Each structure stands twice: as structure tokens, then as C-alpha cells.
Amino acid sequence: MAVQISPSILSADFARLAEAAEAVPNADWLHVDVMDNHFVPNLTLGLPVVESLLKATSMPLDCHLMIEDPDRWAPSYAEAGAQSVTIHAEAAKAPVRTLRQIRSAGARAGLALNPATPVEPYEDLLDELDMLLLMTVDPGFGGQKFLDMVLPKIRRARELIDRCGGQVWLQVDGGVSETTIERCAEAGADVFVAGNAVYGAEDPARAVDGLRARATRG
Numbered sequence: 001m002a003v004q005i006s007p008s009i010l011s012a013d014f015a016r017l018a019e020a021a022e023a024v025p026n027a028d029w030l031h032v033d034v035m036d037n038h039f040v041p042n043l044t045l046g047l048p049v050v051e052s053l054l055k056a057t058s059m060p061l062d063c064h065l066m067i068e069d070p071d072r073w074a075p076s077y078a079e080a081g082a083q084s085v086t087i088h089a090e091a092a093k094a095p096v097r098t099l100r101q102i103r104s105a106g107a108r109a110g111l112a113l114n115p116a117t118p119v120e121p122y123e124d125l126l127d128e129l130d131m132l133l134l135m136t137v138d139p140g141f142g143g144q145k146f147l148d149m150v151l152p153k154i155r156r157a158r159e160l161i162d163r164c165g166g167q168v169w170l171q172v173d174g175g176v177s178e179t180t181i182e183r184c185a186e187a188g189a190d191v192f193v194a195g196n197a198v199y200g201a202e203d204p205a206r207a208v209d210g211l212r213a214r215a216t217r218g
């Protein structure tokens, strides 16, 4: 299970996103939090900014859509060239159709679950997914405290994924830092989003290396 690190630009300077990408050449992905002020109480960026960012960096974009109508908008992110597009199970009305549209546009398809959403009802959907994202905070803001209550769900998700072939990546997002990443890795996560822990650090690239080293040990 290869560890992957996906720094979240939510904690970077929004006036300097291209520089934020350049600051982490050792990362695997750049995590882009799209928020619409409806699904979550915060507003960030949308498709035009993602399109500009795709031109400004060669780093693959991991787009996390925290929006109310992902069925309508998600395929456009994949068509624009985002390499991974994740929708929320709580928001999608036709997740199978939307996940298939993401894949047929050439992107990896992800499904995100909030901390209070159980994973078991989504077991039958695993074949439709390239990545399952388990939120380790309630979505909306960076810099929140990691929720340990999600750890048993990470373990259960890992078991479900392994039972169906182990192809699906298991991502965690929220409060992931040098002090919490080992717990997530030990529970079975393999893709780690980190906002504050990377862009709040003096040297973001070094922070990525530090997180990777700890996750590899976990």
C-alpha cells in the first residue's frame, strides 16, 4: 500500500495558488476544496479557478466537491482535466451515474463520507469507486481538530475494500498532522490530505516529507 500525500490549498494563499503548488513538488496530488456555501458554511472556488490551476501546474488535482448539487457539476471538473473528482454521498442524488460520468471523462472517481455517515451502506458502490474519502472533521474549514471517533470506521472501510480486491484508495481529510497521521495509516488509510500541517509549516515540502515518513511507519 503506497502512501500518498495530498496537500490542501485551502490553507495556502488564494492569491498565489500556483506558488502553493510549486512549494510541494514532492507531493503526489494537490487537494482542491470546492465549497459552495450551501453544503458547507464556507465559500472557496469553482471550475474557472480549477481550469486556471490545471494550466499553471503539472501536479495532478484532487478535487473535493463540498457542494449541494454534485450530480450537476462534478463531470465538468473531470472534463476540464482534474485527475480525481470526489463527490459527497450526503449530497449526491444519483451517485452511481455521477461516478460513472467522472470515470468516463477520464478522472478517478471518489466518494466522500462525513464523520457521522456510516460506510456500510456504500459497500455495494465500491466497484464504482477509485477512492473512498473518510472525513476526519465535519467539512467546511481547515485547521479543525482531528476526530478520533472516525478511526474504527477507517478500519471497517479497509476491511470492506480488501474484501473486494483492495483496488480502492482510502483517503482521510481533516486534522491530519504529524501527530495524527500514524493513527490513520495504522487504521488502513493510504491517501492523506493535509492543509494546515503543510501550508502552516515554514517549509511545506519538508512537512510533506515528514508526513510521508510517519504514514509509512504507521
Ligand code: DX5
Pocket (backbone or CB within 6 Å): 008, 009, 010, 011, 031, 033, 064, 137, 138, 139, 140, 141, 142, 143, 144, 173, 174, 175, 176, 193, 194, 195, 196, 197
Ligand atoms: C475541510 C477540507 C479539508 C481541509 C483540511 O473541509 O475538506 O481538505 O483543507 O485542512 P486541515 O488539514 O487543516 O484540517
Ligand code: ZN
Pocket (backbone or CB within 6 Å): 008, 031, 032, 033, 064, 173, 193
Ligand atoms: Zn478536502
